[in-house]
Amino acid sequence: MIIVGAGIVGLAHALHAARAGQRVLVLDRDAQANGASIRNFGFVTVTGQGVRDTWRRARRARDIWAEVAPLAGIGIQHRGLLMCARRPEAVAVIEDFAASPMGEGCRVLRGAELAAHGPPLRADGVIAALHSPHELRVESRDAIPRLATWIEGGLGVAFGRQVAVRGVAEGIVETTAGCFHAPRIVVCPGPDLATLFPDSFARRGVTLCKLHMLRLADPGWRLPAAVMSDLGLDRYRGYADCAALPALRARLQAEQAEEIANGVHLIVVQSDDGSLVVGDSHHYGPTPDPFQPEHVDALILREAQAVLDLPAPRVIERWTGLYPSASEDAFFERVAPGVRLVCVTSGTGASTAFGLAEDVLADLEANP
Numbered sequence: 001m002i003i004v005g006a007g008i009v010g011l012a013h014a015l016h017a018a019r020a021g022q023r024v025l026v027l028d029r030d031a032q033a034n035g036a037s038i039r040n041f042g043f044v045t046v047t048g049q050g051v052r053d054t055w056r057r058a059r060r061a062r063d064i065w066a067e068v069a070p071l072a073g074i075g076i077q078h079r080g081l082l083m084c085a086r087r088p089e090a091v092a093v094i095e096d097f098a099a100s101p102m103g104e105g106c107r108v109l110r111g112a113e114l115a116a117h118g119p120p121l122r123a124d125g126v127i128a129a130l131h132s133p134h135e136l137r138v139e140s141r142d143a144i145p146r147l148a149t150w151i152e153g154g155l156g157v158a159f160g161r162q163v164a165v166r167g168v169a170e171g172i173v174e175t176t177a178g179c180f181h182a183p184r185i186v187v188c189p190g191p192d193l194a195t196l197f198p199d200s201f202a203r204r205g206v207t208l209c210k211l212h213m214l215r216l217a218d219p220g221w222r223l224p225a226a227v228m229s230d231l232g233l234d235r236y237r238g239y240a241d242c243a244a245l246p247a248l249r250a251r252l253q254a255e256q257a258e259e260i261a262n263g264v265h266l267i268v269v270q271s272d273d274g275s276l277v278v279g280d281s282h283h284y285g286p287t288p289d290p291f292q293p294e295h296v297d298a299l300i301l302r303e304a305q306a307v308l309d310l311p312a313p314r315v316i317e318r319w320t321g322l323y324p325s326a327s328e329d330a331f332f333e334r335v336a337p338g339v340r341l342v343c344v345t346s347g348t349g350a351s352t353a354f355g356l357a358e359d360v361l362a363d364l365e366a367n368p
Contacts, residue, residue, distance in 0.1 A: 001013075001022050001023070001024050001182055001183075001186065002024075002025050002180055002182040002184075002186075003024065003025070003026045004027050004028075004168065004173065004185070004187045004188060004196070005026075005188035005190055006026050006027075006028035006033065007033065007035055007144070007188065007349065008353045009037075009190070009343075009349055009353045009357070010028070010188040011144070011147055012353040012354045012356065012357035013342070014026050014157045015064075015147075015151055015155070015354070016354075016357050016358055017361060018157050022184075023158075024156075025158045025159075025160060025180060026157060026159050027160045027163045027173065027175060027180070028159070028160070028162075029163065030162065031162050032145060033145055033148070035190055035191065035321075036190060036321050036347075036349065037144045037190075037349060038140045038141045039319055039321035040349075040350055041213075041226075041269050041277055041350075042077075042138040042143060042269065042277075042350060043269050044058070044061060044062050044135055045135055045226075045348070045351045046059055046062055047083070047103075047134055048083070048228075048233075048237075048238040049236070049237070049238050049348065050329050050346075051241070053330075053359075054237070054330070054348065054352060055238060057352040057354075057355025057356050058351045058352050058355065059134070060354060060355035060358065061352050061353060061354035061355045062136060064355075065354065068147065068150070069138060069143070071150060072143075072146045073146050073150070074138050074139075074143045074146050075138065075272060077137045077138065077139065077269065077270060077271060078137050078225055078226065078270060079133065079136045080132060080133050080224070080225035080226070081130075081132040081226050082129045082130070082224070082226070082227050082228070083129060083132070083229075084121065084125075084128075084227060084228065084229050084230075085126065085127055085129060085130070085229075086125055086229060086306060086307065087127075087248065087251060088127070089244060089248035089251050090128075090230040091108075092242075092244035092248070093233050093239055093244045093245050094108055094233070095244070096242035096243055097238070097242055098130060100241070100242075105134060106131060107130075107131055108128055108129070108130055108131075109129045109130075109131050110127075110128045114128060114129055117129070117224055118309070119221050119308075120219070120221045120222075120223060120227075120309050121309075122307060122308060131225070132225075135226055137226055137269045138350075139271055139272070140350065160175075160180075163176055163177045164176045165195070166195070168185055168187055168335075168339060170336045170339060171185075173185060183368075184368070185338060185340070186339075186340050186342055186360065186364075187335070187341045187342065188343070189341075190323070190343075191208055191322045193324065196341070197335050197341050200333055200335060200341055201324070204326055205326055206325065206345055207284050208284065208285060208287070208288055208323070208324060209263075209284050209322070209323055209325040210282075210283045210285075210288035210289075210320055211263075211281055211282055211283075211321045211347070212279060212300060212320060213277065213279035214278045214300065214317065214318050215315070215316050215317035215318075216278055216313045216314060217275060217313075217314040217315075218273065218274030218275055219274075219276065219308075220274075222274070223268065226269045227266070227267070227268040227269075227307060227308065228265070228266055228267055228268075229266040229303055229306070230248065231252065231259060231266055232265040233248060234249055235263075235265045258299060259299050262281050262282070262283065262296050263281050263283060264282075264299045264300055264303065265303075266278075266279075266307065268304055268308065275316065278313075279300060280300065280321075281299070282325075284325060290320065292318060297315075297318065301313055301315075323345075323347050323349070324344070325346065326346075328345060329344070329348060330343065332356070334363075337368060338364070338368050340360055340364060344356065
């Protein structure tokens with residue numbers, strides 16, 4: 001098998017294919033991981049993912065991350081999620097969710113149970129929280145290179161770095177380093193929507209999304225889990241069926257219209273050194289601009305300060321990410337015999353890629 005792309009989606013396919021006994025070659029134009037797979041939270045999110053396939057894939061991916069992380073020398077910084085509610089309307093949403101089948105294992109914290117998490121949670125900002133035990137967090141910028149090294153050394157997968165793929169057809173991959181042949185080819189191009197199979201992306205209405213992220217200096221406390229807030233209930237598709245969501249959306253539009261206009265919602269995770277990774281925002285277009293306006297970062301920080309004890313956050317690093325976006329969370333498509341085009345179009349690659357890759361390889365086996 002030849003896999004085009006060495007981001008998390010490509011690596012997930014390489015892992016499963018190698019474990020199934022196939023000889024695998026991974027090709028990538030960059031010298032090392034440089035895209036969305038390392039420009040994220042490293043937060044393997046289960047709770048709140050879209051119903052059916054995305055939620056199922058996230059649960060499976062979480063299990064595989066937990067299995068391979070120690071084998072690849074990847075540390076798990078923390079586990080779980082606190083979806084913090086700042087408004088009564090948000091409390092109603094998390095109560096609806098906790099009572100649904102997708103809320104299995106989750107519970108709503110109030111009173112003394114909630115106070116046990118403060119600090120860092122602000123007693124004057126958070127009135128309840130949905131606790132999910134299902135998530136885990138890795139440091140993406142370290143985890144992806146370590147995963148690739150382990151797949152190469154431990155599973156015998158070959159890598160061709162700084163090799164640009166120009167074309168793919170049945171049984172052949174044409175590159176700047178010559179032509180490679182294999183009966184099965186998986187194309188995982190990430191945000192490159194123009195080079196390979198552009199008609200497939202155009203037909204599905206895929207565009208690009210730019211996001212802002214920040215790293216804050218150690219605040220002097222430890223997060224018990226990843227933290228999200230009311231704005232996340234509006235953005236994550238897993239909460240869409242909650243009966244209380246329309247009332248929350250109306251209040252958010254009235255009180256945080258600027259955040260909604262900039263696609264801001266809150267995720268905060270913590271690294272081993274105590275620093276916090278905080279984000280994010282969402283701006284869409286076929287070629288998003290490369291700039292990071294300060295007012296958008298200020299909106300993100302303001303939401304973090306409403307939930308967490310962060311009186312004077314000190315930003316020590318900033319970056320943007322870029323990923324494909326569409327109305328569906330992910331897709332794979334037979335673009336030629338033995339060839340699959342695979343794309344995560346919801347920014348959930350770290351959370352779902354291992355589960356998605358299993359589905360793709362099963363499809364290749366059944367319908368080459």
